[in-house]
Amino acid sequence: MRKTPLFSVSGLRKSYGAQLGCRDVSFDLHPGEIMGIVGESGSGKSTLLSCLAGHLAPDHGDVCFDVDGTGLVSTLAMPEPERRLLARTQWAYVHQNPRDGLRMSVSAGGNIGERLMNIGARHYGNIRQDACSWMDRVELSVGRIDDRPATFSGGMQQRLQIARNLVTSPRLVFMDEPTGGLDVSVQARLLDLLRSLVQDLGLSVIIVTHDLAVVRMLAHRMMVMQRGEIVETGLADQVLDDPQHPYTQLLVSSVLQV
Amino acid sequence: MFKITQLSKTFHLHTQQRAEIPVVCDVGFAVHPGECVALTGESGSGKSTVLRLIYGNYLARTGSIRVGSTEIVAADPRTILELRRTTLGYVTQFLRVLPRVPTTRVVAEPMIEAGHNATAADAHARNLLRRLRIPETLWNLSPLTFSGGEQQRVNIARGFAYDYPALLLDEPTASLDAINRQTVLDMIGNAKQRGCAIIGIFHDHAARKAVCDREIDISQFAAA
Numbered sequence: 001m002r003k004t005p006l007f008s009v010s011g012l013r014k015s016y017g018a019q020l021g022c023r024d025v026s027f028d029l030h031p032g033e034i035m036g037i038v039g040e041s042g043s044g045k046s047t048l049l050s051c052l053a054g055h056l057a058p059d060h061g062d063v064c065f066d067v068d069g070t071g072l073v074s075t076l077a078m079p080e081p082e083r084r085l086l087a088r089t090q091w092a093y094v095h096q097n098p099r100d101g102l103r104m105s106v107s108a109g110g111n112i113g114e115r116l117m118n119i120g121a122r123h124y125g126n127i128r129q130d131a132c133s134w135m136d137r138v139e140l141s142v143g144r145i146d147d148r149p150a151t152f153s154g155g156m157q158q159r160l161q162i163a164r165n166l167v168t169s170p171r172l173v174f175m176d177e178p179t180g181g182l183d184v185s186v187q188a189r190l191l192d193l194l195r196s197l198v199q200d201l202g203l204s205v206i207i208v209t210h211d212l213a214v215v216r217m218l219a220h221r222m223m224v225m226q227r228g229e230i231v232e233t234g235l236a237d238q239v240l241d242d243p244q245h246p247y248t249q250l251l252v253s254s255v256l257q258v
Numbered sequence: 259m260f261k262i263t264q265l266s267k268t269f270h271l272h273t274q275q276r277a278e279i280p281v282v283c284d285v286g287f288a289v290h291p292g293e294c295v296a297l298t299g300e301s302g303s304g305k306s307t308v309l310r311l312i313y314g315n316y317l318a319r320t321g322s323i324r325v326g327s328t329e330i331v332a333a334d335p336r337t338i339l340e341l342r343r344t345t346l347g348y349v350t351q352f353l354r355v356l357p358r359v360p361t362t363r364v365v366a367e368p369m370i371e372a373g374h375n376a377t378a379a380d381a382h383a384r385n386l387l388r389r390l391r392i393p394e395t396l397w398n399l400s401p402l403t404f405s406g407g408e409q410q411r412v413n414i415a416r417g418f419a420y421d422y423p424a425l426l427l428d429e430p431t432a433s434l435d436a437i438n439r440q441t442v443l444d445m446i447g448n449a450k451q452r453g454c455a456i457i458g459i460f461h462d463h464a465a466r467k468a469v470c471d472r473e474i475d476i477s478q479f480a481a482a
Contacts, residue, residue, distance in 0.1 A: 242310075246272035250272075
């Protein structure tokens with residue numbers, strides 16, 4: 001791992017009127033690192049992720065990214081077109097509901113190809129070939145490439161969304177409950193797939209989830225949120241096996257053992 | 259290789275009547291390269307806790323744990339991850355892996371993470387699995403479907419796959435038959451010969467006698 005951060009957040013705060021979204025959030029993410037953010041519903045983790053990915057404007061604080069390997073620059077101070085380009089090329093965002101991240105009326109291949117065309121790819125044959133190879137990589141049958149995602153199961157849609165996101169070789173991927181809403185056998189397959197892709201491509205990932213097993217299997221580090229604040233942070237297995245904060249202890253001890 | 263001084267650990271259980279459970283107090287010992295030291299003491303005396311503190315899996319607040327030149331107490335997560343990748347191995351009692359990942363990959367992974375090329379790592383993984391008598395027909399399957407003894411041997415293969423300079427072993431010979439037990443003891447002996455410093459928990463008295471140079475009774479560090 002390189003010594004300088006890829007992504008850095010400082011003093012982030014977002015409120016909705018009097019309602020607090022998140023506050024005082026600061027952390028660094030290095031290349032190849034996977035950060036898990038856990039907390040119950042309403043703890044502010046999705047708000048935080050939206051602020052990090054530039055979907056929401058925070059009230060305070062800064063979100064910096066090392067765009068070209070020369071050091072961190074503020075993504076908030078960037079002109080809008082530049083930030084959009086960043087979101088299309090170096091970042092990716094995997095939504096909990098694949099319908100939010102896919103174009104349901106466009107074929108599976110089209111969904112993958114669109115991201116490539118957005119960054120300038122024009123050669124139909126190459127785009128189609130890339131789409132095929134990504135279908136295969138996320139374990140979707142290439143024979144379904146011309147089918148619309150509406151005809152896919154939830155797990156297949158989620159894998160298609162991942163292919164669409166990773167085809168442009170992003171360096172940082174935001175994931176919002178990527179395994180939420182899938183049955184457990186599909187979850188295991190998706191986790192395994194995500195882990196090998198992340199390893200092979202050297203991706204940095206920020207993953208929001210309420211599933212502690214996902215964090216244990218995927219994340220290097222984790223942060224625990226409660227009522228908009230980070231109450232504990234550390235090495236993922238240490239926080240799970242020896243939680244210090246009362247809320248983390250409650251979360252960890254509430255998991256049912258199978 | 260290991261130097262532990264004035265290490266104490268207390269668990270604060272906020273959700274269970276704010277119970278405070280002091281486990282160990284003022285632990286101090288050192289282990290040199292090529293040496294294998296057994297932690298002894300009755301069940302509940304804190305042997306596994308000490309291993310976990312050294313691995314950074316439990317959070318130590320006081321004292322010092324040095325592994326090579328790295329201080330574990332108050333180290334940031336990145337330092338511990340780097341130490342685990344290149345220096346410190348840990349064979350736990352139970353195998354914990356993702357479903358669906360083939361056994362050869364599970365075993366080869368620590369080598370790949372430490373920077374070996376995938377083909378060499380895979381070949382080495384196969385050798386280890388053969389040595390630990392895991393039937394070749396199982397190698398492409400996930401170890402989660404294996405018997406307890408097979409899982410433990412896969413776990414040992416994984417722990418010994420990369421030549422770490424320092425190793426923690428939590429009952430590596432429990433639930434193994436005589437032949438496999440001897441293989442594991444030979445592997446521990448080989449690791450010592452190449453200069454690996456080892457701290458282990460061995461309930462098996464004969465195994466302890468065979469590979470350990472010293473014993474440290476953890477109950478002497480019982481918290482008052």
